[in-house]
Amino acid sequence: MFERAMTTDTTFDLKATVNLPRTGFAQKANLTQREPERLARWNHIDLYSEIRRARAGRPLFVLHDGPPYANSDIHIGTAMNKILKDFIVKSHAMMGYDAPYVPGYDCHGLPIENYVDKKLGAKKSQMSPVSIRRACREHAAQALKRQTRDFQRLGVLGEWDDPYLTMSNAYEAETARLFGHFVERGYVYKGARPVYWCIHDQTALAEAEVEYREHTSPSIYVKFPLPEDQVRELARRLAETDKEASAALLADLGGKPFFVLIWTTTPWTLPANLGIAVNPRFDYAAMDVGKEVYIVANDLVEAVSEKCGLRMNTFYCEPRVVARFRGSALEGLQARHAWIDRPSLLMTGEYVTLGGESDAETELDVADAQKKGTGKAGTGCVHTAPGHGHDDFLSGQKYRAQLAAVYDQLREAGALPGQMEGAEVYCPVDNAGRFSSEIEGFAGQQVFEANKNIVDFLRDTGALVFTEDYAHRYPHCWRCHQPVIFRVTPQWFISMDTPSKEVREYSSDSLREGALREVERVRWIPAWGRERMSGMFKGRPDWCVSRQRVWGVPITVFYCSDCGETILDAEVIEHVAGVFERETADAWYAREAEYLLPDGFACPACKGTNFTKETDILDVWFDSGSSSLAVLARERSLPWPADIYIEGPDQYRGWFNSSLMVGLAAHDQAPYKMVITHGWTVDGEGKAMHKSTGNAISPNEVIKESGAEILRLWVASSDYTEDVRLSNEILKRLVDAYRKLRNTARFALGNLFDFDPERDRVPETEMWEIDRWAMAASREVSRKVVDAYKNFDYTSVYHALYNYSTVTLSAIYFDILKDRLYTFAPESEGRRSAQTALYEIVDCLARLLAPILAFTADEIWENIPGSREASVHLAEFPEAVEREGDKELLEAWRRLFEVRSTVQKTLEEKRNEKVIGASLEARVILRASGATFELLEKYEDLLLAIFIVSQVELHWTEAQERNLYGELRVEVEHASGTKCERCWNWSESVGEDASYPTLDARCIRQVKKGWGER
């Protein structure tokens, strides 16, 4: 192993007696090439399973993976998410936990279906749902394959060959079963909700399927009468705060009819009008236009007068504002419908804005029109048809009680066919967009065609104040390019407030109660997560789980063909789930109802045996929300709830949310004990990364450029509780940092080339004191780092290890050690002592770095002498205990290094004066007093090594002299004697021994010891 120190005769090879470092651990990392090789090796030895095996029987620590959407390639945010998960899993394995990691993929849903739609084009309409689903399944499978490859490339260990897929048989079956839990508890109901509806294709459209195009609608201003008793009520209300306005109203009331003036661009929605919304905070005005009084928003009095030409109508005066009052004063009053004999309730809504917005479904378009300078339109009084608009619908819900009488009337008239009591919404338009029969005068007309007729009718009856054509952007169907309408259709909901039926082990809690309770029990990092989550549940409406799509888990409900009875039954669902288990949920489309239902099933209402199947599928959030139960509890026999969820902040409304719902439905409990949220990735300036802004950095590019290790180091160095910055400059810094860490390890490894821990290890008590100091320092940093890992604080891990490597090791300890390592006889006590310390240090360093620098730590590990686990990831963290005397040692040496730093400053001065070059050319003269003198005297023998100089003199001196650093005075002059050719120390002893004319006494001793007499 050693080169021969002595050549055969005359030449004495001095160089060969210097123990320079040797190692196969290359200085150049060459990560882009070496990482894949290491991955292959891990794969080969099945490292993940090995780790699980090594920890079998130990306490479990379960991080449950939030499934990324199996659509596009991974981006920097998903990469960070996976790397953080890997930190958690690897570090917990090294803490001694059995820490499984089952990655998953979210496979159902609209984006995939849309993608497939586009690919299939016109063909899709001819395809059966089963074939479409097959195409979606295929697409998801391909995308997740690519993602898997990319995730693995990051160095993330897990069950990659068997991830969980929300589209697998078992998973789809469990999703259906979990829906059954909601059913069993009585949380599920069918209600109504407004959706985009294409009357041409006769289908609901998702938002993503709507495109906005230019469209011309009739803009109309319509009078809704406000009866005398209602005006009196308004005056009575105002009397409390504003007697004048009140009196003025009453005065005007003599003979003049009052109207609320509304504006809309969708005349066809007027038959469905049930109310008028005003903003409670805005001022409204009663405006006398001569023979009539109109109520409009105060700020729009002029605009409306102008637009409707109201000045022309009254030859003797301008419109006169009779009274002003808050919108809130109108709430609850009953205007009359413009022509139908029923009340139109005055409602308040914050969504009502000035400047023209009227119908909810065209609000956007008006704003758009304004930008274009089309001018103001609207009255501040918004015609509200709960069946035809989003805000309208919500207002309809809000005022359900006040509208009850109207609904009773409609129901009696047969205008609410087949709707569920309590959840009914008036929507007199059928699938084809035709008015239903009770709409007098317009029954059977298609809504867009009816527009003109309605306007004419309004003009004839005198309700119309003004009309004009109005060009704006209006939603159209992306497939047939026809304008769409807003229409309420039946949807399945999960109720937030219905108390649970008391069946099985369930509590009687409503989902909202349960959620608010569980949120308190979960640990949230950062802590504001709790607030955010509970705020979310306090306000959230019932969960609409229906999607009118194909690619997902069907809502497993049947309808009796004979009597229309809805079969919403957990036992039936359980049976269907059994079929899914065998055939996937495709069975819902491929099989007849009879096959899916239990044998001999008959309608509980009419005993009929013919059934149709529900066509809606479940919201994808329901799928992924089922994951903890489908995966942990069902598929993999892991404990539930999980110890930890960690995702981006978008998951508060997403996965964290739906998972909690499902956990509550099944077990009255949150599926997680702890939830960590990490920030978004942003660019160097803190701006969001977008493909369109061009500041996005793709993980695959970074890997190609610098290696996955750099990405991992980036994640570790960043504070993930905030937004995380990434730029090329940051990456450059990280490459530097990486190099520093790598070289630090390399030095230690290089100096262990002849060290066999079994044979050469020196017991700690017999080590040199500085080496014992180094051992204590290593333990100190281990404690700090392991602690940080326990707190998921990887930034502290990074900084602790980085500072330790650069300062403690590289700048101080290793520098001091060089002389001893290189010039002492190989097997001398002093060298072995140093090597023992290096051995411990690099062993600790590899373990502590392993979760972060997964590749490099393993490479270090392989280069440490001695027998050890096949991979550092199989090892555990160093035992982080403080030993007797560590504290004192660290303190004493801290002070010695302060002196060292002072000495170095003086050395630098002399270097600038050209008195010395290398520090070994120096003689240091120390004059000290007090405690400093005592300390230096105690360590006098070691001062040469500590300062890395050739000669040191220590004198006791009184303080108060020039050149004082506290109680220490440092002088530096050139060392005496001659430079030893071997160790470069300067010494008077060089030349004393004629056999070694160029060596100093110390080297001669070491050479004789190590390589024998000459």
Added chain:
RNA sequence: GCCCCUGUGGUGUAAACGGCAACACAGCAGGCUUAUAACCUGCAAGCACCGGAUUAGUGCGCGAUCCGGGUUCGAAUCCCGGCGGGGGCACCA
């Protein structure tokens, strides 16, 4: 419109509790040529004082904590108000 998070040298990050703003990189000036595409050291403004002068030393205010106020003996930290960035809700693409 409302709410939450965030802002420290050129760059990246530190600094329980309010207590000397630290580390590294980059930059500058050097050293070493035995970690060598490595490693090591030093350096970040001013005024006054001391002093023949240089090196060094002393005192003061000041400082890179986004800006402006406030609380405090003392603020990066706590409070209020702005500005920039990010996100959420509502709404919209």
